[in-house]
Each structure stands twice: as C-alpha cells, then as structure tokens.
Amino acid sequence: MNRRPPLAAVVLASIATAFFALPLVGLLWRAPWSQAGHYLTDDTTLTALRLSLWSSAWAAALSTLFGVPLAWLLARVAFRGRTLVRALCTLGMVLPPVVGGVALFFALGRRGLVGQWLDRWFDVQLPFTTAGVVIAQTFVAMPFLVVSVESGLRQLDVRFEDAAVTLGASQWYTFRRVTLPAIRPALTAGVALAWARALGEFGATITFAGNFPGTTQTLPLAVYIARESSPEQSIVLALLLVAISFIVLMSLRDRWLTAGGTPSRPVRQ
Amino acid sequence: MVFAASSLSESFAELGAAFERSHPGVEVQFSFAGSGDLVAQIIDGAPADVFAAADTDDMTTLTDAGGADGPPRIAARNTFSIIVERGNPRNIDSLADLARSDILVVLCADSVPCGRGAAAVLERAGVSVAPKSFEDKVKGVVLKVVSGEADAGIVYTTDVLAAADRADGVEIPAEFNQSNEYPIVATIDARNSGGARQFIDFVSSDEGQQILTTYGFLQP
Numbered sequence: 044m045n046r047r048p049p050l051a052a053v054v055l056a057s058i059a060t061a062f063f064a065l066p067l068v069g070l071l072w073r074a075p076w077s078q079a080g081h082y083l084t085d086d087t088t089l090t091a092l093r094l095s096l097w098s099s100a101w102a103a104a105l106s107t108l109f110g111v112p113l114a115w116l117l118a119r120v121a122f123r124g125r126t127l128v129r130a131l132c133t134l135g136m137v138l139p140p141v142v143g144g145v146a147l148f149f150a151l152g153r154r155g156l157v158g159q160w161l162d163r164w165f166d167v168q169l170p171f172t173t174a175g176v177v178i179a180q181t182f183v184a185m186p187f188l189v190v191s192v193e194s195g196l197r198q199l200d201v202r203f204e205d206a207a208v209t210l211g212a213s214q215w216y217t218f219r220r221v222t223l224p225a226i227r228p229a230l231t232a233g234v235a236l237a238w239a240r241a242l243g244e245f246g247a248t249i250t251f252a253g254n255f256p257g258t259t260q261t262l263p264l265a266v267y268i269a270r271e272s273s274p275e276q277s278i279v280l281a282l283l284l285v286a287i288s289f290i291v292l293m294s295l296r297d298r299w300l301t302a303g304g305t306p307s308r309p310v311r312q
Numbered sequence: 313m314v315f316a317a318s319s320l321s322e323s324f325a326e327l328g329a330a331f332e333r334s335h336p337g338v339e340v341q342f343s344f345a346g347s348g349d350l351v352a353q354i355i356d357g358a359p360a361d362v363f364a365a366a367d368t369d370d371m372t373t374l375t376d377a378g379g380a381d382g383p384p385r386i387a388a389r390n391t392f393s394i395i396v397e398r399g400n401p402r403n404i405d406s407l408a409d410l411a412r413s414d415i416l417v418v419l420c421a422d423s424v425p426c427g428r429g430a431a432a433v434l435e436r437a438g439v440s441v442a443p444k445s446f447e448d449k450v451k452g453v454v455l456k457v458v459s460g461e462a463d464a465g466i467v468y469t470t471d472v473l474a475a476a477d478r479a480d481g482v483e484i485p486a487e488f489n490q491s492n493e494y495p496i497v498a499t500i501d502a503r504n505s506g507g508a509r510q511f512i513d514f515v516s517s518d519e520g521q522q523i524l525t526t527y528g529f530l531q532p
Contacts, residue, residue, distance in 0.1 A: 148459070148461070152459065152460075152461050153460055153461050154459065154460040154461070170444075170461055171416075171444040171445055249448070253418070253444060253445030253446075253447075253456075254421065254445050254446050254447065254448065255443070255444060255445050255446060259445065267448065268421055268423050268446070268448060269423075270349070270352050271346060271348030271349050271351075271352055271421075271423035271424065271448075272348060272422070272423040274352060274355075
C-alpha cells in the first residue's frame with residue numbers, strides 16, 4: 044500500500060540523495076569523454092580491474108565462509124565473552140583502514156608476530172602478494188557481513204528453527220532450509236556490502252600489500268597513483284569503479300531485500 | 313600552509329619552528345606528501361600558500377597550470393642513496409646488488425620525483441631491478457626498509473640521515489647519482505601571500521640554509 048510520504052521525510056531524503064549524487068555528478072562532469080575509450084582499454088586499467096574483481100570476489104567469499112558461522116554463534120549461543128568477541132570481530136569496521144593495514148603489517152609482515160614464523164618455517168611472505176591484498180580486504184569487509192547476518196538472525200523467530208528440530212530435522216538441514224531462506228535479505232545485503240567494501244579498499248591494501256601493477260595494484264590504488272601523473276586516467280578509473288559498484292548494487296532487487304518469510308513447504312521427516 | 317615533499321618532513325618542520333620564533337604571531341602548518349600528489353591537490357584548489365617540490369617536473373606541472381605566483385626559487389638540492397636495514401645484514405654494497413634475486417627491493421612510484429630519480433640512477437648504472445612495490449612517497453620506502461619488510465630501497469641521502477639509528481645507507485657513486493633540485497614557490501591562490509613570501513625568503517636565508525644543511529641537503 045502506498046501512503047503519501049510526509050513532506051519532512053521527502054525533503055530530508057532528497058537532501059541525502061543529492062549529497063550522494065553530487066560527487067558522482069562531479070566525476071561525470073570532469074571526465075575526459077573523448078579519451079575515455081583509450082584509458083579504459085589501457086594496460087594499467089585492465090590489469091587493475093582484473094585484480095580488483097578477483098581479489099574482492101575472494102574477500103567476499105572468505106567473509107561469507109567465516110562470517111556466517113561467526114554470526115550464527117554470536118546470535119544463537121550465549122557464551123562467555125560474547126560481547127568481547129563481537130567487538131573484536133567488528134573492530135575492522137570502525138578502525139581507519141590504514142591503521143588496520145599497519146596492524147596487519149605488525150602481525151603478518153616479515154618481522155611480524157605470526158609473519159616471522161610464516162617466513163622462517165614455510166617461506167611464506169604475505170606483504171607484496173595478491174594473497175596479502177585479499178587478507179587486507181577481508182579484514183575490513185568481513186565485519187559488515189557479520190553485523191548484517193547477526194542482525195538478521197536475531198530478528199528471526201527461533202521458534203521456526205525449534206519447530207524444525209522438534210520435527211526431526213538435523214541442525215544442518217534446519218540451517219539450510221529454514222534459517223538461510225529467512226535471513227536471505229540480511230545475508231544478501233551482508234555479502235554485497237562486504238564485496239563493495241573489499242572492492243573499494245585502499246588504506247589497508249597500500250600499507251600492508253604494497254603497490255605493484257598486476258599483483259597488488261587494485262583499482263583504488265591505480266586511481267590514487269594515476270592522479271599524480273595523469274589526472275584524466277584517474278577520473279576514468281574512478282568512474283569505472285563507481286560503475287561496477289553501481290551495477291552490482293542496482294541488481295540487488297527489492298524482492299531480495301524482503302525476507303524469505305515462513306517456509307512454505309512442510310519440513311520432511 | 314606549506315605543502316612540501318615528504319623528503320622535507322624533518323628539515324621543514326624545524327624551519328617552521330624557527331620561522332615561528334622569528335615571526336611571532338604567524339603559525340606555519342605543513343602537509344607532507346609525494347610531490348605529485350601535492351601538485352594535484354593544489355591544482356584542484358587545496359589551500360596551500362607555499363609549495364616545495366622534490367624536483368622541477370612537478371613544479372613545472374604547477375607553473376604550466378598557472379598555479380604559481382612568480383618564478384620558483386631553488387631551495388636546496390638532494391642526492392640519492394641506497395637505504396638498507398640497520399647493520400646491512402644482506403651485505404648490499406652497490407646498485408648492482410639490488411638486482412640480486414634474494415634481495416627484496418622497493419622503490420618510489422614514477423609519479424613522484426624520488427621514483428623518477430631512482431629510475432634514472434638505475435638506468436645510468438645499467439642495473440635492472442624488479443621491485444616488490446612502488447610506494448607513493450619516499451617515506452613509504454623508508455618505512456618498508458626500517459620495519460624489515462624490504463631489504464633495500466632507493467631514497468634521498470637526507471632520508472638515510474633522518475633514519476640514522478634505524479637504518480643504514482649505501483652510497484651511490486657520483487657517476488650514476490643525480491641531484492634533484494627542490495623548487496619552492498608561493499601559490500597564486502595563496503590566502504597569505506605576504507606570509508608565503510616571508511617563508512620562502514626565510515628558507516633561502518642563511519639561517520634557513522643552515523638548517524637544511526644539517527639535515528643533509530646540498531646548497532642550491
């Protein structure tokens with residue numbers, strides 16, 4: 044049902060929209076449209092694009108793999124120190140990215156707390172590698188997924204899960220057929236946010252992983268470096284980043300953002 | 313508001329303090345970053361009164377864009393050095409050592425003067441290096457070497473001096489080395505153009521030059 048929105052809400056919302064649209068319009072206005080094609084097919088651009096998509100996809104996948112169980116534990120199990128664990132895991136969300144990068148450096152760098160053992164025993168170095176990029180991105184992105192999914196789980200009526208278990212479903216089955224569909228909007232939003240955050244990650248990446256084309260120079264880093272020598276290229280790169288993010292977010296259809304609701308099929312015995 | 317190349321961090325901070333002492337009532341604020349980054353910001357309208365770059369290329373970008381108020385003056389000169397971990401555990405003695413496969417090297421990106429200079433030095437020496445990262449400012453290279461993340465890098469001689477007890481330096485022979493000139497200029501949109509000119513005069517004065525020399529800079 045479509046109620047008439049109150050004027051105050053419309054005004055404030057319009058200001059908010061304009062606030063978000065303005066920088067984008069600014070970019071579009073300054074873009075070198077005649078040379079856009081040349082910059083878009085440039086080696087630097089394509090390499091950075093490939094690396095960004097690859098690393099952010101990995102970061103989103105890892106965030107989901109580890110984030111969902113974490114969110115589930117935080118929401119469903121009342122263990123000692125839960126508040127502390129939750130704060131710890133979402134720290135990456137409020138920490139300035141560069142600080143996160145520096146911290147990763149001291150933990151996983153060649154002389155780092157854990158990093159020195161990785162280097163000495165396994166000859167594994169994480170800085171200056173694509174794996175390092177994925178780690179930096181996952182560190183900042185996973186908290187978004189955890190927060191979103193935990194929130195969704197808390198809003199879900201546990202009685203549905205309890206009912207399923209009472210009727211003989213295994214925990215895993217219950218999770219797959221009852222919980223997951225019900226938290227679909229929270230999970231979708233969480234994955235999308237984590238992915239977008241990973242794609243746009245800059246501070247932690249440049250501090251921890253470094254900047255090398257093809258290995259660690261993601262699109263945001265390329266924008267930053269290009270800005271100094273070729274402002275036109277940096278604008279085109281920036282618009283590319285915006286366009287990709289826009290496309291993904293636009294494809295988050297409305298219906299995915301509404302709950303899967305109560306399961307329509309009876310649980311099998 | 314002084315926008316200065318990151319290699320000027322320590323020397324200009326002291327210059328600023330000395331300037332404030334001899335010009336009471338004036339406060340000097342600094343923004344240190346890669347020269348290329350700074351010039352991009354100024355052209356985009358950042359509120360700098362003075363701009364000091366680590367080479368003439370980035371200054372030319374500003375003057376070409378009409379952002380400089382008059383011709384730039386050369387404030388100092390700097391040469392390049394190899395920076396290595398304290399104690400030089402990898403026994404790096406020359407530029408040729410940087411090409412060794414067991415050495416992890418980082419350089420500045422060629423969007424900043426330090427990177428362009430390092431590339432020229434390496435070319436002159438005929439050494440081909442595969443760095444692991446291109447840092448956006450010279451202090452980034454210093455940090456990577458000081459923290460042990462990288463074995464070596466090419467930075468300014470003044471940076472090696474500034475990192476005195478945390479890193480060692482290896483000299484680059486004069487026939488390969490190059491000296492960068494550091495131009496300084498007042499910006500055309502300076503809000504405090506009088507103050508800007510006074511600061512630039514101070515940098516060129518005996519006292520200013522004295523301070524720069526103690527940090528390892530060469531006379532212009």
